[in-house]
Amino acid sequence: MMRAVRIKGLSLSRGERTLFSGLDLDLESGDAVALLGRNGAGKTSLLRAVAGLLRPQAGTIGFEGSEGRILEAEVARADHLHLAGHHDGLKTARTAWEELLFQTRWTGGSEASARAAVERLELGRLLDLEVRRLSAGQRRRVSLARLLASPRPLWLLDEPMAPLDAAHRAAFGAILAQHLAGGGMVLAAVHDPLPVPARLVEVGA
């Protein structure tokens, strides 16, 4: 179980351009951090770097397990974190349930846990529809369902609530609060405030 993320002196660049440098950020069990910054400041890149998809220019990203033991980065990324980005990775020609079940099993959940997530996010009516027939908000809810269906401690969220309506934003706030209360961590790039108490970190200021 991952208990902490330690980012030290992180610099990221895209092409020739340096996005930010010398970023320090500690995330402990139960912490939520909201990343703020103008468009193109590097919020998404930071999330992708934590997920191991981008190579940092300088600095380190470390993961700790219980009692401060070092967690191998590869293990942490394969088993202990979710990245929910702009692109949901849902195949438009398959049904919502097929895709949700695949994403759940791929990240280590089971069919039963996928059913439970469907209940919680009220996706029942959407399951038989092809993904192409879903609205942006509905697609987002389907892709967020795997956060519940396969429990992992670190959630990296990129504008998670942008397409959601008010009622579902509130419901998602409750899900975030529950995740944090259970010892989880949330690192989210946002423009609107997170619906849970969160530390604000300015990226690329």
Add this chain to the structure above:
Amino acid sequence: MRGFGVLFRREFALAWGRGGGPLLALAFYACVVTLLPLAAGRAPERLASLAPGIAWLALALAALLSLERLFERDFEDGALDLLALGPAPLEAVAAAKCLAHWLAAGAPLALAAPIAAVALGASPATMPLLFVCALAGGLAFSFLGGLGAALSLGSKRGGLLVAVIVLPLYAPPVIFGAGALDALAGGLPWTGGLLFLLAYSAAAIALSPLAMAAACRNALD
């Protein structure tokens, strides 16, 4: 391996369902084989001598066409991020995708290849060998085609680029397979060509996932 089965089932469903799946590849294959007599003339003896070679070459092209977007879709819709963060390493992900493509498109084509060759006038005695060559060569075509698809990720006009990267790599299996078929038709020992083809396929299966994974990581970065 954890996750491999889950991913393989999904990739197979996608490859089978995508735009008609095997039917489309088979239709393309049938078109190429039908065009040959129109282009090369109808003389039966000439067609018969060309038949196994054409059936074999058309197979390589049909495999190539269906492979072009093997990674591109996942790259564009974000699924590649998810696949990179799963329980199996990207090497296994790439292998699962190629294997699923082979089973969904390559294997049906391998069944069709001997039928097409005989329809063009090849001796029915070549059918078993052509089937085995198509099956084994199809594996090499799928894995090497996947390599081209991974290397062309994120580039415009990816389709042409894939062809330019992949066709030279298709040359050895095409030569080995055609050599074996030629030898069989001429009553010569043919096992050498087949063994070379099998060895080439084995090497492609073993090595190309490493390159595909590296290319995907590079594209995601």
